[in-house]
Amino acid sequence: MLHWSTKETKKTTYACSVCKRKKTKCDKLIPCTSCVQKGLEAECLTSATANYTSKLGERSSEYLPTLLELWQSYEYWIMDIGLLKTKNINTLKKTVDMIADLNECDFWMKLLNMEASFKLLNFAMEQLGALHFGCLGELADLYPQLEHYWRRREEAEESETHIFLTSDNYYSNALLWAFFTISVYYMPLDQLAKLFDSKSVCKWLEVNPLDEWTEQLSYELFRGFTNTTIMQLNKAKFMMYPDIRLLQTYIILNSTSFTFSDHILVDSLIIQCMNVAKLFSIDFYKPFNDDDEATEISKNRFAKIWYLLCIADYLQSGPSKLISFHSEIPSLFLQPSFFEFNSSTDIFHEDSNFELMCWKIISLDRDIDKYLNQVAKPRMGTLDNIRKELAKVEKQISLKQKKEKTSRSTLEKFITTFLINSVFWKIHKAYLVYYQVEQSLSVSIHYTKTLIALLVKNVTEGNSIFNKHPYVFRIISRIAPFYEFYSIFQQTDQILQIKADLNELISTFSLMFGEKINNLLFILDRLHGLEILWTRVQVIGSGLTAIHPVFKILQNDMKFINRYNRRVPMVIKGTGNIAPRNRYNTGEDESIKNFDEDEANFKVAALETEEFKMIVSTFENEYNIDNLIT
Amino acid sequence: MLHWSTKETKKTTYACSVCKRKKTKCDKLIPCTSCVQKGLEAECLTSATANYTSKLGERSSEYLPTLLELWQSYEYWIMDIGLLKTKNINTLKKTVDMIADLNECDFWMKLLNMEASFKLLNFAMEQLGALHFGCLGELADLYPQLEHYWRRREEAEESETHIFLTSDNYYSNALLWAFFTISVYYMPLDQLAKLFDSKSVCKWLEVNPLDEWTEQLSYELFRGFTNTTIMQLNKAKFMMYPDIRLLQTYIILNSTSFTFSDHILVDSLIIQCMNVAKLFSIDFYKPFNDDDEATEISKNRFAKIWYLLCIADYLQSGPSKLISFHSEIPSLFLQPSFFEFNSSTDIFHEDSNFELMCWKIISLDRDIDKYLNQVAKPRMGTLDNIRKELAKVEKQISLKQKKEKTSRSTLEKFITTFLINSVFWKIHKAYLVYYQVEQSLSVSIHYTKTLIALLVKNVTEGNSIFNKHPYVFRIISRIAPFYEFYSIFQQTDQILQIKADLNELISTFSLMFGEKINNLLFILDRLHGLEILWTRVQVIGSGLTAIHPVFKILQNDMKFINRYNRRVPMVIKGTGNIAPRNRYNTGEDESIKNFDEDEANFKVAALETEEFKMIVSTFENEYNIDNLIT
Incomplete structure (x- = not known):
């Protein structure tokens, strides 16, 4: 009730x-x-x-x-x-065919030539560092890995007998293909066109050949690359031979719409990732005074992987994933001491603490969202405290970011700022919903506008690829229906204006978000239908x-x-x-x-x-x- | 310390x-x-x-x-x-090859003809009911399933175009192959010889052709069938399309040495099973007064599946599987009220409550074994209470079993009696270890002899296949090294006698336990080496x-x-x-x-x-x- x-x-x-x-x-x-x-x-x-x-x-x-x-x-x-x-x-009703899947995987692997593969890896390193640096060790090591990949391919083609590969080889393939996948996901169409021939992809997909790359076609490429990555994990027998590259591959793929387009597969994968993380003591990252340097570096890396996994775990939780692990990290607001060792030793550390910042913001999101679908409501003081904590995190981030101006830090800044503003939005929505605080509606609209402005800024500054990040879809798909719902019962110029802005924004959403865009549009359209019904029926x-x-x-x-x-x-x-x-x-x-x-x-x-x-x-x-x- | x-x-x-x-x-x-x-x-x-x-x-x-x-x-x-x-x-160092795995799976599927498949299913139903009845619905439905299986096979062979199968089809295959697998695991060699040609298996394995079936060869058959079953699950894409038959397939395979020969794969599988069980609310089995009959039957079935999963989960837990679920069911001894609804409504229910009994015994085992590898020791009163609870369960079982005389109840009786005596052994070992209770050594030896006698009785009564149950290996592999260890420091006629008895027993162990037998023999041999070292070095x-x-x-x-x-x-x-x-x-x-x-x-x-x-x-x-x- x-x-x-x-x-x-x-x-x-x-x-x-x-x-x-x-x-x-x-x-x-x-x-x-x-x-x-x-x-x-x-x-x-x-x-x-x-x-x-x-x-x-x-x-x-x-x-x-x-x-x-x-x-x-x-x-x-x-x-x-x-x-x-x-x-x-x-x-x-689900047709499955492993041989067809293997053939599909072969097709995508043949489509990618050596030159293109290096360019994709470059793109992932130069443009998308924020999405994966935290979970990796030595980045320079990836290029030799890619050279090995091509050497294996050559050997297999030249050899007359069967070449035996190890589980390690396939894990290495999986990690590389995860990079290729995020690169084709984020890469602008004109760059993609230089690497792949659209006609052969059309032929494979059995559609009319296109002379140039469309978003729809690049989405198919991305789906194919995702399947190829997952197939490499399957070939490595990841359920039998655990390896940390399962976690890394998962974390990388998680920065694409794969995270919601195949949610049950993603649920299963994250549970396996958590199993492997615990097997390898990834969650034992608390630093001790007597750690030597190697241990310190290692623990720092493990902490980041653990935060990234917990963020993914939290975002995936729901009735179809009832096993969750993020609750092992307490709330920033309820138990700030848990994070102290990190903020004191790590915050101004040369090595970026982007992942910890993301976790802190997400944990505050968790503190608010736990009241969704509950009869109990948050106390006003709780909301105020969460807001204060969020303001602290915001300050930490702005201090840190002043010093940096790389493409990695630009993406990091966008993600953290976008997340922070979305949590501020939630807090003010909560003030409105539970306490009818005057101005809350206006303040929530202010934060919505800030979020839209961030996305627009990305476009004007030549970073429109950032807008493909799945957080963008997750957050806007909560905000837009809220105002559509609100306007069933009450319409003001302010509401009508923000609805128009949001609709315009959604119409520019990348097709890389997949079918979920149509589902979101359906929800909005349906709420609009309810608005009409509301006025018509007395x-x-x-x-x-x-x-x-x-x-x-x-x-x-x-x-x-x-x-x-x-x-x-x-x-x-x-x-x-x-x-x-x-x-x-x-x-x-x-x-x-x-x-x-x-x-x-x-x-x-x-x-x-x-x-x-x-x-x-x-x-x-x-x-x-x-x-x-x- | x-x-x-x-x-x-x-x-x-x-x-x-x-x-x-x-x-x-x-x-x-x-x-x-x-x-x-x-x-x-x-x-x-x-x-x-x-x-x-x-x-x-x-x-x-x-x-x-x-x-x-x-x-x-x-x-x-x-x-x-x-x-x-x-x-x-x-x-x-792990070579992997999915194509080779698919070919292997094809070989075993072709080896099994229709007639043999029905005989294997019959064997599983008639001889091994205790191992799987609890997790299944309508048994009569399995035969039509097998007919469907052969119809699909025929269609695939006759058709010139590719036949598309659904995830459901592969789940159905997986369940049937799980039955075939336990049947070849438990079936005596002479019966196996009538169903399969040993020469074609030898040829496939590239070993010298044998005219008759050996235990080694039937072990290879069992391994091949296990791989085929797992492959069917993979083909069904079980991580993408959850289905309760994943749980059933796992539970059936779990009654073989698969459970310890591939422990990391088994760990991964059980975690996926738990995820699916929660997705389908299998753990919501507590009966309510206003349940209708269908709900009651369903909950009864779910309870059994949940107990079987929790037993498997408990037995698999360790440093490589740190995620566990069995702790969601409290200890029988510490919280008997949890089980009341079951014992009152279920114990004399027509439908067997074998799975609940097994869980009760295993949960008492858990209450004792939690002191293993701990500095804290159990209080004497705790051990006494566990012993009393165990005696109660023993009584419940004997009351129930007097009424039944089927081959299913014989296997059930063996498993429960064997488990009970093993827990009694552990209790008396604990008295000996922690409190040096006089006679404890003798009492523990008494229970060891009872366990051996149960295994001998199976042989004399024509039920020697029961001795292939993995519990037999699990339990004897704890007991035998204990006396070998004891005798390093103290040797009495009693100790020497029980050691001899245990060694004789282990020498008759079925090769179906796989390489673990050699590992156990190595441990025993090594402890014996330490005994010699102990006497030689002053x-x-x-x-x-x-x-x-x-x-x-x-x-x-x-x-x-x-x-x-x-x-x-x-x-x-x-x-x-x-x-x-x-x-x-x-x-x-x-x-x-x-x-x-x-x-x-x-x-x-x-x-x-x-x-x-x-x-x-x-x-x-x-x-x-x-x-x-x-």
């Missing part, structure tokens, strides 16, 4: 109505764990609406605070989980019958994603309904559409008029939420 | 000498975590011996209790970790110089395995000594031999005479501990 009436009733009991009725302990999640275990998540989610109806009929400005709290759950389920972490995994009456179709639809959306993520499998195919009736079977698309048949829903449904149902179903057919996950 | 003098000094401080000196918190592990983090594990381990020297020169019966406590660490490092969970993972003098070479060797053994499991990788190849000097690099065999160069060791080494060093090095060359892990 959402904490619906913040201002009116000071003394609210937080338990959901089901838990209250059953006298069970409620953990305040939406839906709460107890309800989920009992298969009553629909009723738990519905109970929110029931409490809401009494407010209808009042002016929208009065119930807006309540609506905004609904947003916190909607943001969690639709933007975080639905958009980025939900995928149809019906094994019955609800008359009171009590349960007075629910507006818009709330019903928003609620159904959350239920849909929640349900989809509570899959319970058949124990073995063909045993019929061994799976709990109230839950979905894995990816059985047909059954997903039947969730209105739940008992809990029946009770509410009985009170809904035919007209109401028709409005809801017409909208849901027109804007089918299914599109978000297929 | 080991808790050396139990009886003499009542008030012992448990912290290790390094932690005492540095005034840091000591967690009492051997070596302790603080020392490991500082790279001082050698000194931490050595400190044990220093405290020991004052006792030398007295009669062996007097310092035997102290020696037995040393055994607890030795058992942990050499038997549990060294024998079962340590492997050379030097990627530079140590004169006192203080540090009086250390007997035998202790030095035992200590070095533990250091070796400990060190080998504290690998720290080069961050990137070729960066030289970025890894802490005090630790091993991944599988760089050369550096492993240099661990005597540690500073901590130097101090002790300076006090060792040349003669002493020569005795130690002669023995270590003759019985090179390296053999345990290569």
